[in-house]
Amino acid sequence: MARVHLSGELRQLAEGATVIEVDATSVVQLIDRLEDRFPDMKGRLREGIAVAIDGEVMANADYLPLGPESEVHFLPAISGG
């Protein structure tokens, strides 16, 4: 069960929940499950987004594996200088 931490806009779209447990083994599976559960999130988790898994921020994280205790955050993607 991955533990998804939500903040700001995403938390509002998840009826105010700050941490949600989601049964998923990859990021793309996690996003599908979240969109099923919270339809308003559709389209907000795919473009211009970076995913942090256990403290490591990564772009293009769709097929990265999630462990049973993985801590996941969705962050705006950034570009370096």
Next chain:
Amino acid sequence: MMYTAPVTVDEACQLLASNSAAKVFAGATDLLPQAQAGRRLEDVLVDLKRIPRLMNLEVDDQGWTIGAAASAARLAEHSQLRSEYPGLVEAVALIGSDQIQNRASLGGNLCNASPAADSGPSMVVNEARAVIVSTAGFRTIPIADLVRGPGETSLEPGEFVAEFQLDRPAARRADAYLRFTPRTEMDIAVVGAAARVAVDDAGRCTDAAVVLGAVAPTTVRVGGIAEELVGSTFDEEALARCAALSSEACRPIDDKRGTKEFRRHIAGVLTTRVLRLAAERASEQR
């Protein structure tokens, strides 16, 4: 566009007389950046640097003769000029980096007629003279009459400045130049201030003048400075009153380099400091 490089004054005069669209230059350190920013180059450019008289830098009993095309670096390297006119050399040595110093000329700096020109205040405070030439011959005018306003000189068509003249400085008289710029180099004066003072054996002021740059369309000779200082020993109160006179004399503009209030205030600050520097130099002289 045609480049010409006459080797005599007459040849240069002929070129200017025969072509109204001809323009003289020496360092081109204003001309080429302006061309880069879009200003059309004149049809005929007359390079003055091959005319020995215009590159001349010499002194005799009467005074100094400085060729209009001589580079700022050569002036700054001339030890006697540095000792007799430290302020003028300071001003000229502040015109840009070493690269610019090796090209920028006194004639170019003055005739480009930028209100912020560094050489203006020092040449005016030292009562230099400009020797102007054309096919009609030579005429000499006080330097203060050379610049009329931003980018505008009193030169008639076909005329150019051949050289500048400075008297030999009287004893116990010295000049100084200071300017305010955000950077320590490669900058244009937000305010420039030149001073010339004379003192007696006891260090009391016998003459004083301050001329400001970058605070009006042309250089500004500040009225009332001599009246304030003559007889004084440059005490703080007298210098403060001079600062007020300078701030009052400014007619600055707001632009990308500074606001009106800032320029007015800095003119006062620099006046006090440049007078003090000139006074120290004057009294140091034997």
Next chain:
Amino acid sequence: MTADVTPYKWVGTRSIRPDGLEKVTGRARFGADYHLPGMLVGVVLRSPHAHATIRSIDTSAALEVPGVKAVITRDDFPEITSEEAMSGESVVDYRDLSRNIMARDKVLYIGHPVAAIAATTRRAAEEGARAIAVDYEVHPHVLTVDEAMAPDAPILHHDLITNDPEAETRGPSNVGKRHFFDRGNVRAAFDESDVVIEREFKIRPVHQGYIEPHAVVADTDEDGRSVVWCSSQGHFLVRTLTATVLKWEPSRLKVVPAEIGGGFGGKTTIYLEPLAIILSARAGRPVKLVMSRQEVFQASGPNPGARVRVTIGANSDGTIIGAEAWMAFEAGAFPGSAVGAACQTVFAPYDIPNVGIEGLDVVLNTPKAAAYRAPGAPIAAFAVETVLDEVAEALSLDPIELRYRNAAEEGVASTYGPTFKRIGFKETLEAIRSHAHHAAPLKANQGRGVASGFWFNAGLDSTATVNIHEDGTASLLIGSPDIGGSRASMALMAAEELGIDQERIRPSIVDTDSVGFNDVTGGSRTTFATGMAVVEACRDVVATARQRAATLWAVDVEEVEWQGGRAQHLSGSKPPLTLTEIARSAAKTGGPIAATAALTARGVGVAFSTQICDVEVDPETGHVKILRYTIAQDAGRAIHPSYVEGQMQGGVAQGIGWALNEEYVYDETGRMENSSFLDYRMPVASDLPMIDTVIVEVPNPGHPYGVRGVGEVGIVPTTAAIANAIYDATGIRMRELPMSAVRVHSAIERRSDDGTRTPVG
């Protein structure tokens, strides 16, 4: 203080950079140094209006000008619909990118490209440009965040809707994106706080200031394939962006990396490449396009201007319990400023339970902002690190002690979400606190300031190839442009892995057909990620070399070890085989020895910097002089210490320019008044003291050599360190950048009217 003596032979040494000889002899070729036979010169016709609709463009007269060979406009570029805009995963909106490279229906800033011309000479091309007739319908424009967000402001993009569920109006707006983060209850935290300080800040746009203007040569052949020579921070990114904008298959483009004359984030996008490619296609000849300095200022990608409000609440024991930030960034003509990154970094160095962060991305009629060294973070740090200084003073706590008590460390949930792994922030604070600079005496009108900063650093994708030649030397094929010395670092890591002298390793930056895909040189990632690919490829080579030795000795490979660049047999009974000997017999033992590693670099380590500076302020003029500067920064492991120091010193120098004299000055028509290196005042050599560096090494467990990115974090704290020093010298809190003499002096004047603390001395 720094890590134990490195156990390495090459890593950590100060070798001569492999590209040094070319650069000091003038042989190195930058973007504008390429000449091809028959090459034409291109110029770009740019908008004279800040906001206008283009009704029509008539190029017929231009084509008549002798020497003009091609003229292109919006009609020569495919339309990219909003659906196609975000096709890639990257942060780029391709519709906006294509409309920034060549205006379509509207021009949105003075300098916006409207047409491009190629001719046999520059003068003919300029004459051609003057002959183009463009019919504009001019609209009112907006130049600051406040103007753009005003209710009646002219709208730049009618399809731009703020993605804000709470926003009252749902119509088109100049506010593109609203970022919002929160944790705990920041309001309650402020109520409980003994000290709450809220301050507003204004930051003007600045430019990266790279000395080399953008330059490209493109040669498009009759088959529609094009070879492009250009200076960029990532030629693979140039290929991807250019192909997408042209709707070409990327494989039709081969991008050859020139040496890059500085980028700092400003060359992680494209401006000229698509124009040169299409001009070349139309003219059937190579085309060179080079920006003038004026064009670089007016039409490349400055750093956004911004307005920031920061509030911090703390208890008397020095614990920060609440922090709030509101930021509005000037994205320029198209949405997409670094406000998202600023929101994440604003409080990142600190362990704060209750946080509220809001960031707005605002469009206005100025050039589209691009990345600039830790994009967004310096603006956020200028605000936070000055308010922190005020909190410390209110609690009469030493500023470093306040930061130390609240410093984030391993296991702390960062204010941007993820939990920190092993980090070196406290170590940088201790490095500065224990430095001689911290205790040195000060004179009248002098002051000392401290500040800290954070940056993520990036991983992303890299590919590297290692070829071993018959003489036992190695060549590295690298796809990351090298600006600050990364070729030297690659050679050092390869030397360490292969066990041979680093001078026997030749790293070269090769074109997009010669090595696998590499992400941009930016985000301080090159030594980390491309270094990781080089290390992995070298380890494959070592495995192959051991196999070949086993073949030569007719033994099992498990009996062969690799020590000091030699195959050693476990029994010691065989004389060791050098890489050269193995390479010389490679043909007999299985063929050439080479390896390629292609990877997504995982295990990125974030980085921190703490800095201390002394200034002297002339109370009569407000002029600020930097007397002394010391920077401590966690590099994880310094592969090449000189170039780590160089990144630290370069970041500080840019920060000093940003703090004191750099800003975009627009007139009311939206024209930049200071688009030259004379009036856009970057620090010159005589403005700066020596910049002392302390490399802190808290190794990043995620990298074979413990590397953390060093390129960006050095610029983050600098403006705040100087602002805090100015306060210490004058008693004046500066809250607007740049802290020019005019602004410092007027603050001194205002303050002496209201009679608060007079300056020291």
Next chain:
Amino acid sequence: MRSHVTCTINGDEVEFLVDDRQTLLDALRDELQLTGTKEGCATGDCGACSVLIDGRLNCSCLVFAREVEGADVLTVEGLADADHLHPIQHAFLEGAALQCGICTPGLLVAAKALLDRNLKPTEEEVRYAIAGNLCRCTGYDKVVRSILDAAAEMRDSAVVS
């Protein structure tokens, strides 16, 4: 109008054709393929185009090509002898005084101009001598140290030879 220019460049007798409007910088780069001298601004504000003309340091973007008729021009390409680098080039490499390298040619020529006239410069004299050469990567620290190192080395070798 196009004109003929003859001058010495890096010790070689050179002839070339230029448009009267062309600057020395453009002539070096476009007519003579000497691309070591760089353009950063074309207005004399960055120093990347610095050359020596008859021993004097100049921005070649502020000099008309025709002005060097008969002059002796030195560019970065002329600093090294056939087989060994000039001490300043060597010191820049040793001292990591360059990163991207676009300003390096101009800085090397400016440093040579300084050391030609003053082999014992102070740090401040070095900083003012290269104040006309903008560098955005290094913060100037290692550049100044390398020029001081080169001066020391040249002083030592001057004593020996």
